[in-house]
Amino acid sequence: MNPVPEVLLSIRQTSGWLRERARIQIGTRCDRCDGRSFMVAAWKEHQWGRAAYDRELEGARKRVAEAKDAGVDVPLTYSGPYPSLAARRAITYSKGALFLDALRHDLGEAIFWRGLLEFTRVHAGGTVDSRDFQRAFERVSGRRLSRLFDDWVFGPA
Numbered sequence: 001m002n003p004v005p006e007v008l009l010s011i012r013q014t015s016g017w018l019r020e021r022a023r024i025q026i027g028t029r030c031d032r033c034d035g036r037s038f039m040v041a042a043w044k045e046h047q048w049g050r051a052a053y054d055r056e057l058e059g060a061r062k063r064v065a066e067a068k069d070a071g072v073d074v075p076l077t078y079s080g081p082y083p084s085l086a087a088r089r090a091i092t093y094s095k096g097a098l099f100l101d102a103l104r105h106d107l108g109e110a111i112f113w114r115g116l117l118e119f120t121r122v123h124a125g126g127t128v129d130s131r132d133f134q135r136a137f138e139r140v141s142g143r144r145l146s147r148l149f150d151d152w153v154f155g156p157a
Helices: 003-008 015-026 036-048 050-069 085-107 109-123 130-141 146-154
Strands: none
Touching: 036 050, 036 085, 050 085, 085 109, 085 130, 085 146, 109 130, 130 146
8 A cells, every 4th residue: 555645635736725734634743843845745746746846845955055054054853043934934844844855765655654644643633742753753664763863853962
């Protein structure tokens, strides 16, 4: 079974609605690691192919680079002040999307989508933190993912 269509099943084509629908589909609140922009990209890939996904991620890369150029290079769980709303969104949404893409690449398609599907089913409607997300993917993959999560989500110890 390919879980991609099941995860993306009820998401539609309008971007604003897509983000909200992805939030509802995921059904959880993660601390600072927001997957909505990633889910928009994934839906576009499902609908229109890899080039559409790549365009979304290229926009995310550009926003993260602009934040870095402005001196904002923080992990996804950063809870301090941001110099602007644009910088905060670049980290929360765009860097979050890039992290999920890195996780997808690292784990491979089948394990990544299985992990996301299991995570959403187990935690639907609940409140979670980034360690819950990490543990879910470690369980599905049978691998320790500390380094990847430390690099993107938690930052240096």
